Amino acid sequence: MIRLDNLTKVFETPKGPVVAADHISMDVPSGEICILLGPSGCGKTTTLKMINRIVKPTSGKVLINGEDTTGMDTQTLRRNIGYVIQQIGLFPNMTIEENITVVPKLLGWDKARYRERARELMAMIAMDPDAFLKRYPSELSGGQQQRIGVARALAADPPVMLMDEPFGAIDPINRAVIQDEFLKMQQALNKTIMFVSHDIDEAIKMGDRVAVFREGKLVQYSTPDDLLAAPKNSFVESFLGEDRALKRLNLVKVRELVTDEIATVTPGDTLETALAKIEDFGYQNSILMVNERRQPAGIISRSLARTTKGYCRDHFQTVPAVIGLDDDLRKAASLMFAHDTTWLPCVDDEGRVCGHVTQRAMTSHLGARFRTRQGDTRNPDPAIKE
The missing domain is CATH 3.40.50.300 (P-loop containing nucleotide triphosphate hydrolases)
Structure with missing residues (x-):
């Protein structure tokens, strides 16, 4: 134009x-x-x-x-x-x-x-x-x-x-x-x-x-x-x-890094079930509890699940933060730092859980892109005439 x-x-x-x-x-x-x-x-x-x-x-x-x-x-x-x-x-x-x-x-x-x-x-x-x-x-x-x-x-x-x-x-x-x-x-x-x-x-x-x-x-x-x-x-x-x-x-955008590999429990699951899923999932120290509409309802920590008996509905903590698919990684990073967490559940427009984003994924994505472009000093856009 x-x-x-x-x-x-x-x-x-x-x-x-x-x-x-x-x-x-x-x-x-x-x-x-x-x-x-x-x-x-x-x-x-x-x-x-x-x-x-x-x-x-x-x-x-x-x-x-x-x-x-x-x-x-x-x-x-x-x-x-x-x-x-x-x-x-x-x-x-x-x-x-x-x-x-x-x-x-x-x-x-x-x-x-x-x-x-x-x-x-x-x-x-x-x-x-x-x-x-x-x-x-x-x-x-x-x-x-x-x-x-x-x-x-x-x-x-x-x-x-x-x-x-x-x-x-x-x-x-x-x-x-x-x-x-x-x-x-x-x-x-x-x-x-x-x-x-x-x-x-x-x-x-x-x-x-x-x-x-x-x-x-x-x-x-x-x-x-x-x-x-x-x-x-x-x-x-x-x-x-x-x-x-x-x-x-x-x-x-968060949607570029979101993974649908997120373990969840329901209010009717036992804390033993929650601990087993946390251990299976690996690096996370907590698991998300969702309601019947698959919306975030609470967090069960590894330490709580190890030391307490009973059902998730009776022993959950408030979800510290969630992130939307169209939010950017700056907001995600800010929420992670503010709530001292390494991951966030991602929700769609209806507030339903559709995956999670991790600090590790963000670091890997930015680092890989930076290393790919670093050292490539050629003009990246033909719109400028050299």
């Missing part, structure tokens, strides 16, 4: 020319989020702004859906690209509805259509249309204003969106909520998005691909997993941080 072909920007200064973006070539496939990542002054925002010609390129081309935008009318180009910035840029003298519908009005939409679109978008960003559309930006919190900025960028249903650190000025709690809501919207909307960030965790969470910049050059363009497993050089490695292996926990 977006192709940058040797895109270059040179700024003339009193001290001579400064190359802000140096022959940037990359492809962003349709429906993907590409994060432009790097330290301040590395050229990522300049590159973004050349796409909608807020900054005019010195040389090179921008192609959107195969069409060279060089000769395209600037206003037409910008009206077909959604644009969200950190400062939001809402018009203070306009209501929220008027802010959202600016571009649809310019495109000639009729009143009924653009008003309905505003209500649709308010529902999409989890804000009540009746409560907010007639308000002014000054009556909203910073996080709410940022959501309106996203809604305005989506108003005319553009195929391409550009986002320049859109969530950077929001507090961590609201930022995480908005990020999650935006990713849910993206699953439905399937936009092609270029997104500037300086936050590595945000890039890993939000991006299908990550482009790392340094001093105006595109250093590496990879999927988040490849980026963390195989940084191209020492700069990328240091920029990602020493905990990059742990960052990969965010990228792996």
Whole structure:
């Protein structure tokens, strides 16, 4: 959907020319989020702004859906690209509805259509249309204003969106909520998005691909997993941080590691039966008790089963934690550490036990992937032109 072909920007200064973006070539496939990542002054925002010609390129081309935008009318180009910035840029003298519908009005939409679109978008960003559309930006919190900025960028249903650190000025709690809501919207909307960030965790969470910049050059363009497993050089490695292996926990879902080999007992089983199953299973020091719907009902420990007689229903402990199939390994690891356990029962959407995930499996998976990619410094993605 977006192709940058040797895109270059040179700024003339009193001290001579400064190359802000140096022959940037990359492809962003349709429906993907590409994060432009790097330290301040590395050229990522300049590159973004050349796409909608807020900054005019010195040389090179921008192609959107195969069409060279060089000769395209600037206003037409910008009206077909959604644009969200950190400062939001809402018009203070306009209501929220008027802010959202600016571009649809310019495109000639009729009143009924653009008003309905505003209500649709308010529902999409989890804000009540009746409560907010007639308000002014000054009556909203910073996080709410940022959501309106996203809604305005989506108003005319553009195929391409550009986002320049859109969530950077929001507090961590609201930022995480908005990020999650935006990713849910993206699953439905399937936009092609270029997104500037300086936050590595945000890039890993939000991006299908990550482009790392340094001093105006595109250093590496990879999927988040490849980026963390195989940084191209020492700069990328240091920029990602020493905990990059742990960052990969965010990228792996529990369903990828769950095993259905989980021993269980029922409330009517004896503690002797529970101990036998624990011993047969091997390395676990407890066993899960499930109810008639196969939902977690308690835990029987090895020490309890060895020293006590009776039935499981009379001697169980509370299940410390469970994990869902669509949760990531970071959450699983956090729960394991918090509850001092080496395994967690996994449940489906109905809360039924469908297996378990272990600390050993997580370590093995991440280690194997890291060792496979480590040392492979070849460009892992043909979308970047070397």
